[in-house]
């Protein structure tokens with residue numbers, strides 16, 4: 001009983017509000033998880049979660065703020081706007097925005113895309129996945145291939161393009177699909193910092209375990225929000 005109460009308080013202390021990724025602006029800060037560090041175990045262990053959030057993600061936030069400090073003209077833009085227009089900036093700033101802006105955006109999404117509650121895709125999202133990829137299993141197989149194929153550090157994504165089509169793609173480093181004009185619905189961090197403590201070099205095992213903690217209701221919410229042309233334009 002005592003253990004259950006402590007666990008409950010721990011969850012409360014970890015924060016209860018799901019972090020919003022749309023419209024984030026300078027100065028940036030680390031989002032609060034709506035679950036505890038150990039909530040995704042055994043798929044992802046507590047130590048990895050804590051280091052991933054408080055060291056790696058915090059590093060992107062700090063460096064993004066530092067890069068933008070001397071650019072007040074960019075403070076009014078949202079993070080999505082910065083990432084969408086990233087290639088228009090001089091190279092040093094461009095790289096800082098790509099790496100750290102992408103890092104902050106991708107990770108904020110990533111925490112939301114996972115949940116300690118077992119969920120499954122359903123409704124119009126499931127129908128779209130089946131229509132596009134043939135079946136849910138075929139979708140997962142293609143997504144896994146994208147995740148395994150990333151050489152070095154990067155991400156695998158399920159996105160929606162400007163025509164409303166679902167696409168799977170890998171990205172390198174912290175490059176964000178937003179920069180490519182895509183809207184990410186689901187993303188998997190395959191940087192070694194995301195899994196090495198528990199899985200070492202066995203990335204495929206991490207990928208298999210990660211499917212058990214995907215927050216499908218959140219993916220569904222994004223799909224519904226961005227599956228009409230008007231919603232994608234307003235994003």
Ligand SMILES: [Fe+2]
Pocket residue numbers: 052056107189191193194
């Ligand atoms: Fe990461």
